[in-house]
Amino acid sequence: MRLAHRVCAWQSGRTFGRAEHQPTHGGHVGRQPAEPLLPVSKALQPRAPARVAVADGGGNGAAQRTVGGPVDRSARHSRRSGQSPRRIPRDHSAHDCRSQLLGAPRRCCGTLTFSKTNLRSAVEDRIRLFRPTFGDAEKKALCDTIDSRWVGRGPQTIKFEERFSKYIGSSYAVSLNSATAALHLGLLCSEVEGQEVLTSTMTFVSSTEAILLAGGRPVFCDVEPDTLNISVDDMARKITPTTRAVIITHYGGQSCDMNSILELAAEHGLSVIEDAAHGCGGSYQGRALGSMGTIGCFSFQATKNMTTGEGGMLVTDDESIAKRVRKLRWCGITSPTWERFKVDQVQRGWMYDVEEVGWKYEMNDLAAALGLAQMDRLEDCNQRRRELMDRYRRAFADIDGIDMLASRDYAISSCYNAVVHLDNREGLFTHLDTCGIDSNVHFYPNHLFRIFRPYTTHLPVAEREWQRILSIPLYPDLTDGEQDRVIDAVRVFAHADTDHQSAVAG
Structure with a gap:
């Protein structure tokens, strides 16, 4: 069986938004959609592409061809009418980059055709955008947790929280199932309902969605051109009497100008929520990213510096915030299951209370065990x-x-x-x-x-x-x-x- 793969947006005259490439996904080997991009509008279409000369990598001397050359459009009619498509004359001694990967497949009218074997080779040889680092330690951690027969939130999660809070330098760490959950609960604790929240426009969409989930109104700020971090000057211009908090995204792991931001926030009585989804292990003047604001939010999603598959962490020095987030992450329940039924519990009990509406945002012990192993590296x-x-x-x-x-x-x-x-x-x-x-x-x-x-x-x-x-x-x-x-x-x-x-x- 042979497969056809349409190539080169240059040749077809179209551009597409691409989903983020991630380690695994059931439908397409090596790709998992994560961050949708809108189609590029006509006003933003690229100019005519350069004709890139690519030297042959197959031992054919100086032979070259161009990428982005003309396509025989008459072939489309040929296929519809049942006739064989007319091939475009080309130098068969030259190959583009993909041809080298696919073992020089046959090209016909802008379409590459190749066997399943060559497709598998191409996928294996492709350089991915992000890729997690795993080893025997992660495998052992997962197997040990499975063997314990306790895979929900329990001892591994508590151990992960304790270790992470020490690493970041915050008094409290509360594990969650995503950084989005951390932002949502952090904003709830900041009491932003009906209030304005300053935020960068150059961030993943869930950061802004969390503001709406908490009942706040996002106020978008511009960015620095050379770092894409939030512009402190634009922040200052947009503060009003109804501004309650600011979300600071450390874009790409590069710290924002925290001294200026903290001074501005203190002057106007604003809560500072650090979106450190990109920043695990980064620092600002010796202080860990995520540890300087009222609340810090971390992501352990599949592409991040350390991963639990999916997961997040909220850190804070405010005990009341930590206590409330622990309750909100488990449906508002005052006493979680592990605390009532752990092995060394002297007096067990089934009774608990629910004081406010919460969510199912807990991390489980499988994810936490993976996180502990990831912290080692x-x-x-x-x-x-x-x-x-x-x-x-x-x-x-x-x-x-x-x-x-x-x-x-x-x-x-x-x-x-x-x-x-x-x-x-x-x-x-x-x-x-x-x-x-x-x-x-x-x-x-x-x-x-x-x-x-x-x-x-x-x-x-x-x-x-x-x-x-x-x-x-x-x-x-x-x-x-x-x-x-x-x-x-x-x-x-x-x-x-x-x-x-x-x-x-x-």
């Missing part, structure tokens, strides 16, 4: 991320028109993602895809989503910069050789794009 993994990020910075330093997001001297980034700035983002996205390399956009500005139209405002920096950003592969198990493939692909595209612009100009 977090520092080493983050150090590897920083090494890879430094290699990217050095590799792209001499390329005009392509920049990495800035790093600040006052912070140590957790390096969650590697983001490049360039004008022809759509062209690079397509080129990397053709070369078997995943990339993605983080994020589509929240204030442009349909659901948030009642709160939409003009944010010139975010509206300009989101069209120029692309995340490229970054994870601890990315080898130097794989990173070199990414670097080479970006450099080939950058030089070809520059030549294309020069030719068009004159």
Whole structure:
């Protein structure tokens, strides 16, 4: 059986929003939709693509071909009429990046056809955007928990909370099933119902949805052009008498300007909620990200610096907040099951009370056991991320028109993602895809989503910069050789794009 794979948005003249690539998903090996992007409007369509010359990798000397060349549209009619499609003459001694991966499949009218065996090889050789790091320790932790026969919230979850609070430097840590749950409950404890909450537009959509879930009104702020972190100046302009809190997203693991933010919040009596979903292991002037605000929220989703599959953590120094969140995460129940029936419980009892409406946001012991094993490798993994990020910075330093997001001297980034700035983002996205390399956009500005139209405002920096950003592969198990493939692909595209612009100009 042979499969057909439509390639090259350049050739078809279309662009598509892509879902985030993640470790596993039942429907498509190696991909799991996580962060939906809207289709690119006609106003944002990329210009005509550069014709990228790709040297043959199959031992055929200097033979070259171009990516993004003409397609024989008459073939569509041929197929409909039952005739064999007319092949476009080409140099069969040359292959593009995907051809090398797929073992030189037959190309016909913009379509690659290849066998299941070659498809499997292509998937295995593809460089993913994110990938978790697991080993024997994680397997043992899961097996030990399964063997204990207690897989709901219990001893592993409590141990994880205690260890994480010490690591971050906060008095209390409450485990949850997502960072979204942490944001939601943190906002409830901040009493934002009917009040305004300042937030960055450059964040995952659940950060803003949590404000609505808590009954608040999101007020979108613009960002810094070189870090995509929230602009403190724009925050200051948008504070009103009804502003109750601010959500600070440490974009990509790079700390926001926390001293300025904390001073502004103290001046106006605002709660500061740190969205540290990207920031586990990062720091600001020696203090852990997530530990400086009223509340800190962490994500252990599959792509994050450490993962429990899905999971989150809320940290705080306020005992009353921690106590209420523990109650709200389990349907408002005052006494959870483990506390009433644990093995060493002297006096067991089935009775509990429910004091307010809550949610099923608890983490379970399987996830917590995985989290404990991940904490053992977090520092080493983050150090590897920083090494890879430094290699990217050095590799792209001499390329005009392509920049990495800035790093600040006052912070140590957790390096969650590697983001490049360039004008022809759509062209690079397509080129990397053709070369078997995943990339993605983080994020589509929240204030442009349909659901948030009642709160939409003009944010010139975010509206300009989101069209120029692309995340490229970054994870601890990315080898130097794989990173070199990414670097080479970006450099080939950058030089070809520059030549294309020069030719068009004159």
